[in-house]
Amino acid sequence: MKTGGLQRQQGAGWLFVVPAIAVIGLFVILPIGMALWVSLSDWGGRGSPFSSDVSFVGAENYSSLLAEPGLARQDLMLSFRNTFYYVIGVVPVQTVLALSLAVLLNNKFLKGRTFFRTAFYFPSVVSSVAISLLFLFLFAGGGAINNVLGWFGVNGPNWFADSRGLIHMFGDAVGLWTVADPPGWLADTPVMGLSLWQWFSGPSVAMSAIMLQVIWTTAGTFMLMFLAALQDLPVEVEEAAMVDGANKWQRFMNVTVPHLRPAILLVLTLGFIGTWQVFDQMYVMTQGGPAKTTLTPAYLSYQAAFDNFNWGEGAAIAFILFALIFVLTTVQRWLLRDRSDDTPRRGRRRQSVIADTDVRKAQA
Amino acid sequence: MRAEGLLHAGPAGLTDDDIPTTYEELATVAETLTQGDTVGLVLGPGIDRLGAFVVGNGGWWLNDDGTEPTGTSEEVLAALEYVKEHMAAGHFAYAADVDAGWGGEAFGTQRAAMTMEGNWIKGAMTNDYPDVEYTVAEVPEGPAGPGTLLFSNCWGIAAESEAQAQAVDLVNFLTSPEQQLKFAEAFGVMPSRQSATEAYTEAFPEDAPFIAGGEYGRGPINAPDMAQVTADLNSQLEGIKDADLQQVMESFDTNASAVLGQ
Numbered sequence: 001m002k003t004g005g006l007q008r009q010q011g012a013g014w015l016f017v018v019p020a021i022a023v024i025g026l027f028v029i030l031p032i033g034m035a036l037w038v039s040l041s042d043w044g045g046r047g048s049p050f051s052s053d054v055s056f057v058g059a060e061n062y063s064s065l066l067a068e069p070g071l072a073r074q075d076l077m078l079s080f081r082n083t084f085y086y087v088i089g090v091v092p093v094q095t096v097l098a099l100s101l102a103v104l105l106n107n108k109f110l111k112g113r114t115f116f117r118t119a120f121y122f123p124s125v126v127s128s129v130a131i132s133l134l135f136l137f138l139f140a141g142g143g144a145i146n147n148v149l150g151w152f153g154v155n156g157p158n159w160f161a162d163s164r165g166l167i168h169m170f171g172d173a174v175g176l177w178t179v180a181d182p183p184g185w186l187a188d189t190p191v192m193g194l195s196l197w198q199w200f201s202g203p204s205v206a207m208s209a210i211m212l213q214v215i216w217t218t219a220g221t222f223m224l225m226f227l228a229a230l231q232d233l234p235v236e237v238e239e240a241a242m243v244d245g246a247n248k249w250q251r252f253m254n255v256t257v258p259h260l261r262p263a264i265l266l267v268l269t270l271g272f273i274g275t276w277q278v279f280d281q282m283y284v285m286t287q288g289g290p291a292k293t294t295l296t297p298a299y300l301s302y303q304a305a306f307d308n309f310n311w312g313e314g315a316a317i318a319f320i321l322f323a324l325i326f327v328l329t330t331v332q333r334w335l336l337r338d339r340s341d342d343t344p345r346r347g348r349r350r351q352s353v354i355a356d357t358d359v360r361k362a363q364a
Numbered sequence: 365m366r367a368e369g370l371l372h373a374g375p376a377g378l379t380d381d382d383i384p385t386t387y388e389e390l391a392t393v394a395e396t397l398t399q400g401d402t403v404g405l406v407l408g409p410g411i412d413r414l415g416a417f418v419v420g421n422g423g424w425w426l427n428d429d430g431t432e433p434t435g436t437s438e439e440v441l442a443a444l445e446y447v448k449e450h451m452a453a454g455h456f457a458y459a460a461d462v463d464a465g466w467g468g469e470a471f472g473t474q475r476a477a478m479t480m481e482g483n484w485i486k487g488a489m490t491n492d493y494p495d496v497e498y499t500v501a502e503v504p505e506g507p508a509g510p511g512t513l514l515f516s517n518c519w520g521i522a523a524e525s526e527a528q529a530q531a532v533d534l535v536n537f538l539t540s541p542e543q544q545l546k547f548a549e550a551f552g553v554m555p556s557r558q559s560a561t562e563a564y565t566e567a568f569p570e571d572a573p574f575i576a577g578g579e580y581g582r583g584p585i586n587a588p589d590m591a592q593v594t595a596d597l598n599s600q601l602e603g604i605k606d607a608d609l610q611q612v613m614e615s616f617d618t619n620a621s622a623v624l625g626q
């Protein structure tokens with residue numbers, strides 16, 4: 001009787017998940033399997049990738065991207081370099097900005113809260129293509145940004161045509177080196193197809209303009225996540241901290257931030273994944289230029305497949321990017337793991353004490 | 365077929381005699397015309413414009429058979445050095461430096477006093493900038509004689525098409541001299557057949573400098589898989605002002621050899 005019921009339940013359970021499995025299998029697992037095959041083949045985009053004209057080339061696509069010196073590896077490394085600086089620039093700033101905006105908007109006594117909430121969230125709802133076009137105009141050589149800079153006597157760069165790296169320019173400005181004649185030990189030491197000088201260029205001026213745009217756009221989305229988490233923060237805990245004599249900054253650092261830990265972890269993870277995959281902005285605004293300084297792995301993968309009809313290479317880039325994101329996200333989660341098992345945090349302990357007393361009260 | 369010519373919008377005080385006919389004159393005139401927001405000569409980036417100077421210097425990116433790159437040859441380096449020198453001095457510039465997408469836009473918005481484009485620029489000037497007056501001249505002669513570039517529009521036939529034979533017939537018809545002249549009237553493309561040249565020059569005398577380029581111009585690099593190599597060279601030439609040209613062309617040679625050797 002009992003086992004029969006269990007079997008029936010299991011059968012019903014499988015019945016309920018079959019639609020989901022079918023949809024995920026058809027639209028996620030199967031395409032990923034096909035892409036994996038393409039990345040190991042020499043498919044040129046014509047006809048079926050499973051036809052007999054397409055041959056298996058093993059890891060050739062991967063080795064030309066990672067192991068053999070040449071244009072393919074150089075471009076992939078350039079795209080990694082560009083995106084690395086992009087991620088380093090965007091993720092911390094967008095997280096801090098989103099958190100600050102959320103804390104500001106969580107203030108009950110702030111006037112026009114709904115207005116600000118809508119205003120800050122607005123860029124996230126607008127199509128990224130529309131925003132990209134807007135920024136193209138704003139950052140044009142004779143555009144609004146440079147006009148405003150002109151009021152302060154600053155001669156703004158021609159943003160999207162400027163391939164100079166920020167670290168290069170900074171070093172030039174403080175007299176570490178001259179960009180036109182880089183120091184030999186940097187320029188003549190190649191690592192994975194790029195010279196050290198190229199690796200340490202920093203984001204180009206064009207890339208920085210894109211970074212500003214992305215920070216502005218995504219801060220609103222993440223603000224909303226922080227806002228939701230903040231509204232979960234029990235008022236009593238904050239009041240207790242106030243009674244303990246904690247000032248505003250201490251309350252923020254020792255009560256709010258620990259409470260937001262899961263939200264911060266979520267925002268950082270989503271931020272890392274999203275920024276490594278950046279594509280729209282490059283597609284609309286720069287097509288990887290100027291001088292390949294806004295080339296990103298996602299755009300390179302698109303270019304390899306759709307422009308150069310090298311679908312195997314395009315798919316291989318996508319898998320390499322996946323592996324990179326997977327490793328980096330794992331490392332990041334490990335670095336930011338909850339260490340409360342070793343050293344219980346004050347807030348958590350207090351909450352569990354409260355819970356204990358509640359249970360005892362209920363039992364009594 | 366489309367050839368590049370030099371477009372020249374002379375301000376008051378300049379006469380036909382001032383139209384540059386050599387590279388030295390081009391540089392001097394560009395320097396004179398660089399005033400305020402206007403740059404003397406504005407070029408589109410990359411080898412599709414700078415290549416004209418390479419031809420004028422008597423060189424080319426590849427050897428005559430297209431089997432080996434010649435990027436580090438004296439002629440190529442001299443041509444690029446010439447452009448680099450005048451870009452650094454500020455009387456040559458790329459279109460993006462003057463907020464334009466291509467030479468024609470820079471010329472139309474009068475941020476460029478001269479530009480180098482093919483005859484497709486005529487349509488843009490009539491449609492978008494009807495008030496700008498200009499003259500067309502042949503690209504100035506280089507140390508090794510006249511040099512310009514030729515471009516073609518191509519007909520493609522689908523490999524998987526069921527009506528391939530009919531498609532070939534259609535293309536044959538469309539490329540007949542009479543049809544090419546019709547295209548010239550409708551879209552302003554120059555006929556690619558020499559048999560149509562005379563009729564074309566008669567119908568469009570103002571295009572004579574472009575047609576003249578057909579005699580000595582060079583076509584694009586069309587070896588298979590070279591697209592990525594030239595794209596990389598173009599992206600490196602975007603930073604020509606600070607570039608180490610020897611190094612740039614060495615990397616072109618390496619990349620091109622890898623592709624051409626296949």
